[in-house]
């Protein structure tokens with residue numbers, strides 16, 4: 001059984017070739033939290049994420065899916081775990097359902113040669129879901145992932 005491996009430090013120091021995983025809303029905003037750092041570090045990934053959201057605007061197809069954006073050094077995986085953000089974010093149960101489905105989508109897209117997955121403790125900040133509840137889904141799905149805890 002593969003359980004998340006934990007490392008302390010900045011997610012962006014993950015090795016070259018890794019896929020960096022974080023949680024996103026479907027409205028095309030990386031306005032705060034680690035998403036804002038993604039926007040600053042990988043502005044081209046933000047443009048791709050926003051275009052993808054605009055393309056699927058008002059459809060229900062994004063929530064529970066995963067968009068992998070290829071990059072030169074890191075790829076970025078956007079797990080669409082909530083429709084909206086802030087006070088309009090989805091309820092915890094909806095976020096957890098979408099997380100399960102988005103992780104399955106990520107896993108299905110990460111085919112040979114499989115890349116290493118490195119994540120923040122997604123959902124546990126702005127989305128307000130205790131990390132242990134997201135971690136339980138990772139354990140259940142046996143998805144090998146390295147989770148970064150900030151110092």
Ligand SMILES: Nc1ncnc2c1ncn2[C@@H]1O[C@H](COP(=O)(O)OP(=O)(O)OC[C@H]2O[C@H](OP(=O)(O)O)[C@H](O)[C@@H]2O)[C@@H](O)[C@H]1O
Pocket residue numbers: 009010011012022023024025029030031032033034035036037084085086120121122123124125126127128129148149150
């Ligand atoms: N450099 C770093 N390395 C490693 N870990 C780092 C780190 N920086 C922060 N963390 C940790 O990363 C976890 C997630 O915490 P976050 O609050 O960011 O994300 P979340 O997944 O709960 O929520 C997503 C919504 O937040 C955004 O903001 P907007 O909606 O745009 O306003 C999005 O767009 C979504 O919608 C927390 O454990 C932080 O300690």
